[in-house]
Amino acid sequence: MFQHALAAAKPIRVGIIGGGVAGSTIAMHLSARDDVEVTLFEQGQSLVNGPPICHLHAGGNLYREIDDQQCLTLLQESIDTLKLFPHCANVRPTVIVVPQRDAGDVAALLPRLQLLQQHYQQLVAADPSNQVLGEPCDYFRCYSEAQLQQLALKPLPAAPTQHDDWLIPLAKELDFDSVKWPLILVQEYGLSLFRLAASAELTLAARTNCQVKLNHKVTAVKRCGGGFRLTFGGSSQDSVYVDYLINACGHLSGSVDDELQVPAQRMVEFKAAYLASWAGQGHWPEVIFHGERGTPNGMAQLTPYADGLFQLHGMTESITLFSDGLARAHGGSAQPKLPLPLRRKLKDGWPQQLVEQRSRAAIDHLAVFLPNFANANPAGKPLYGAQQIPGQDVSLRAADVEFPAPHYARAEIVKANSALPAAKAIERQLFADCADTAAAAIALSPLQVQQRGEQIACERNYPAALARRIPA
Secondary structure: OOOOOOOOOOOEEEEEEOOOHHHHHHHHHHOOOOOEEEEEEEOOOOOOOOOOOOEOOOOOOOOOOOOHHHHHHHHHHHHHHHHHOOOOEEOOOEEEEOEOOOOOOHHHHHHHHHHHHHHHHHHHHHOHHHOOOOOHHHOEEEEOHHHHHHHOOOOOOOOOOOHHHHHHHHHHHOOHHHEOOOEEEEOOOEEOHHHHHHHHHHHHHOOOOEEEEEOOOEEEEEEEOOEEEEEEEOOOEEEEEEOEEEEOOHHHHHHHHHHHOOOOOEEEEEEEEEEEEOOOOOOOOEEEEOOOOOOOOOOEEEEEOOOOEEEEEEOOOOOOOOOOOEEEOOOOOOOOOOOHHHHHHHHHOOOHHHHHHHHHHHHHHHHOOOHHHHHOEEOOOOEEEEEEEEOOOOOOOOOOEEEEEOOEEEEOOOOHHHHHHHHHHHHHHHOOOOOOOHHHHOOOOHHHHHHHHHHHHHHOOOOHHHHOOOOO
16 A cells, blocks of 8 residues: 555645546546545646547447456446446447358357346346446347337337337348347447546536646656656646656556656557438437458447437448557557557548548448448548557457556556546555545536537537437
8 A cells, every 4th residue: 555655634646647538537536535636637628538439338248359357347347437427328228230241140149248137237236326227137138130120110219218219220221131130239328528528627627636737748757755756838847746646648658657667568559430420310229230350341330429420430440440550569668659640640630531531431331231321421520549458468458557666556448437447446555445436526417517528529629419418
């Protein structure tokens, strides 16, 4: 445990570098205590501005390649995330589809789903507040071809009130011959990046023991006595001393490790998601068409938002992935280095021709299964970023925090769900008494969060619809 060098009556001064989902969540969690003073540094203009977030991985059902333990971890983390960010979920199911062209078998997915359902039931039995994903008995449901044929004949509901209602738009548009049966509906919800950013900002603004320094880049990190001195600023330099340092720099975490001479193995992957407009199609579930990652038949992901807006992933090198998009740390440095063209995209944005090209490729990738989706149109700049992956396993999805040096924590999350477990692990390092402080963020109203989320989306030149709740 951290041994505070100052008098017990003085708060521990914690510095957090990076205001992404990890850094912001850790700041929220720690600043709920009155024996901590938190300073959060973010070089951008607002919080939670990193790789695209759109999905609550409540069971890891998008990833056939990960083990059962990671899936159980993601389920628990998702439940905790919804408790901390109660206004950030788009409460609609996800439909898992195995295409005919894919070597996978739908039946092979069922044992894991049954395991997850049983675990969710146990979590709810132990604590009823864990029931944030609907009734455990409804965690997943299979739909046969005959059931979908019947649903295709029904009118689009004005608002979905039951599981079947969510399947009606899909049933009307799906090329039945392109998929294997049954389809699986599972309670993995949407997660709004912009409402999450708004929740973090509004919560931290109300905390007198947390300073959020936006537009502040930390330019030097040095050990100083038992703690650290952080130098920051632009034209004028300033510095602050902290007792405990948290590296939440995301894909740039290695740069802090290098300054502190802390070795680490990690990868960084550049990824992008695309926006398309397809109006008048009813209330959609999220739809996942499984596929082999990195091949032309990679997974296709259709994520619905308000106002006929959809976010698209295609796990091919012409859509979400990039042929040179995975970089590994080497040469004695802990910081992987992406190729210059990708670093330019991170800094300066995308040329419009490439936006059109990759957005169209994403639309075509979904239209293989939803033929009318070929009529969708690109609807704005991509959501993109560089995602860190600790270690050497590119399939890793459940990861949170390491403690590689005294008084130093490195948050290494791959999915947004893992931010709160990282925060709790750091709190356990710092204090003997670790009460559950998750409820401290719930005093916000849904409207307040949505309105600020829409403002953040517009500030970043994205459609406000990305921040609106669905169903409305």
